[in-house]
Amino acid sequence: MSLESKSIFQMEKEIADLRELLRSKEQELRVLKECEGSKTHLSVEKLSKDDIERFSRQIIIPSIGVKGQQLMKGASVLIVGAGGLGCPAAQYLTGSGIGHIGLVDYDEVDRSNLHRQLLHSQENIGVSKVSSAAEALRRLNSNVRISEHSLQLDSSNALNIVQQYDVVIDATDNVATRYLLNDACVISGKPLVSGSALRLEGQLTVYNHHQGPCYRCIFPKPPPPETVTNCGDGGVLGAVPGVIGVLQALEAIKIVLGWTGVLSGQLLLFSGEQSTFRNIRLRAKNPSCDVCGDHPLITKLIDYEQFCGAKATDKESGLSLLKQEQRVSPETLHRSFICKNEGIVIDVRDSEEFNMCALPNSINIPLKKLEEVTTIQKIKEILDSRKKNEENFPVYVLCRRGNDSQRAVLKLEQSLGNENVAVCDLEGGLHAWARAIDSSFPIY
Numbered sequence: 491m492s493l494e495s496k497s498i499f500q501m502e503k504e505i506a507d508l509r510e511l512l513r514s515k516e517q518e519l520r521v522l523k524e525c526e527g528s529k530t531h532l533s534v535e536k537l538s539k540d541d542i543e544r545f546s547r548q549i550i551i552p553s554i555g556v557k558g559q560q561l562m563k564g565a566s567v568l569i570v571g572a573g574g575l576g577c578p579a580a581q582y583l584t585g586s587g588i589g590h591i592g593l594v595d596y597d598e599v600d601r602s603n604l605h606r607q608l609l610h611s612q613e614n615i616g617v618s619k620v621s622s623a624a625e626a627l628r629r630l631n632s633n634v635r636i637s638e639h640s641l642q643l644d645s646s647n648a649l650n651i652v653q654q655y656d657v658v659i660d661a662t663d664n665v666a667t668r669y670l671l672n673d674a675c676v677i678s679g680k681p682l683v684s685g686s687a688l689r690l691e692g693q694l695t696v697y698n699h700h701q702g703p704c705y706r707c708i709f710p711k712p713p714p715p716e717t718v719t720n721c722g723d724g725g726v727l728g729a730v731p732g733v734i735g736v737l738q739a740l741e742a743i744k745i746v747l748g749w750t751g752v753l754s755g756q757l758l759l760f761s762g763e764q765s766t767f768r769n770i771r772l773r774a775k776n777p778s779c780d781v782c783g784d785h786p787l788i789t790k791l792i793d794y795e796q797f798c799g800a801k802a803t804d805k806e807s808g809l810s811l812l813k814q815e816q817r818v819s820p821e822t823l824h825r826s827f828i829c830k831n832e833g834i835v836i837d838v839r840d841s842e843e844f845n846m847c848a849l850p851n852s853i854n855i856p857l858k859k860l861e862e863v864t865t866i867q868k869i870k871e872i873l874d875s876r877k878k879n880e881e882n883f884p885v886y887v888l889c890r891r892g893n894d895s896q897r898a899v900l901k902l903e904q905s906l907g908n909e910n911v912a913v914c915d916l917e918g919g920l921h922a923w924a925r926a927i928d929s930s931f932p933i934y
């Protein structure tokens with residue numbers, strides 16, 4: 491057939507077949523090297539009857555084959571975070587026959603996790619996430635070895651754990667742990683598959699793979715803590731981390747198989763709203779990077795919470811900006827506002843949260859609106875109509891956990907200085923209220 495008469499379709503098919511052949515040859519070469527005792531770290535495991543039946547749909551892909559499946563069986567992947575990203579990643583890695591999976595998480599299953607962390611079932615609320623996930627994974631494939639690390643990964647334990655695995659998946663939700671994992675992976679020579687998801691957006695890349703950059707090459711300095719939003723504060727649509735977590739599993743498998751198309755030096759941006767994937771090129775490896783550069787300054791793990799000025803967990807941070815007399819307990823608020831109808835309550839959460847659940851007769855003024863002159867004017871009008879000539883009229887401020895409410899008290903004290911009011915915040919926020927006063931009030 492002459493070139494002109496070949497259809498575009500045929501040409502594309504031929505190229506695809508050649509690519510497949512190339513991948514399969516690369517795979518063969520890799521396994522050959524492995525068998526000859528080359529220095530690659532991956533081991534090859536014999537397949538059982540169960541393996542062949544279970545993985546037949548993967549094995550018949552020419553670029554995977556028996557040898558690829560054997561590589562997967564001999565490989566180990568560490569998943570840090572058994573949450574929105576970690577659950578789907580672990581599920582697909584277990585399903586596809588990675589021989590050894592490590593799970594790290596310090597937290598317990600919460601009801602608010604269930605919409606996206608689908609390895610956890612509602613019976614497991616309050617159970618350690620690691621044992622809940624391990625139990626579900628063993629049900630999926632009891633031949634896979636699951637190692638449970640129910641702990642907070644930190645500088646004292648990270649190297650020891652990371653060094654036991656071939657590939658590491660970052661499925662966590664905070665910057666301090668991202669730097670910790672990056673440095674631990676660079677020091678231990680492990681590739682790091684990094685993902686994130688928030689609201690309707692997701693991101694994915696692979697750090698420290700072959701000659702590709704590490705996280706510090708791209709982000710040498712941590713972002714200011716107040717600019718970072720997590721799922722607990724910003725929200726997330728369950729299927730979005732599902733997409734990214736599954737892609738993290740895919741990248742880990744590609745690394746194990748020795749494929750060339752690993753997402754290193756590129757960042758994949760996923761928009762759940764537009765249903766689009768975009769790849770942008772990242773900066774190359776930085777020769778003067780503090781950890782992976784030619785003359786690294788960081789050769790052992792440091793204090794990452796201090797480096798980032800933020801905690802490595804999303805546990806309540808216990809901010810303390812106010813004097814004790816500027817704070818009230820749930821019991822005091824209940825006695826004064828609910829029973830005696832004293833004062834006003836300003837709820838400074840965003841309107842979506844306020845619409846979800848709120849105290850009766852509370853007024854919703856989101857924290858950021860307190861900057862506006864018109865908002866302060868509105869509060870003054872409410873006070874005029876309510877307080878008459880009362881001295882020290884109580885203005886109670888509350889939020890979800892008692893952090894933003896303290897910031898709001900400081901702002902209101904400035905702007906309502908002449909109003910003869912006593913501005914206080916509800917210590918511990920609506921979480922404390924639900925625990926102390928009203929167990930039917932949702933804790934989210």
Ligand SMILES: Nc1ncnc2c1ncn2[C@@H]1O[C@H](COP(=O)(O)OP(=O)(O)OP(=O)(O)O)[C@@H](O)[C@H]1O
Pocket residue numbers: 570571572573574575594595596597602603619641642643644661662663664667720721722723802803804
């Ligand atoms: N340093 C760490 N060591 C161990 N686990 C960690 C560490 N940092 C974060 N994690 C875990 O990573 C997981 C991230 O999951 P995800 O982003 O879905 O958030 P979440 O904490 O489960 O939920 P939410 O933010 O909605 O409360 C969490 O289970 C968290 O406990």
Ligand SMILES: [Zn+2]
Pocket residue numbers: 703704705706707708775776779780781782783
């Ligand atoms: Zn680097």
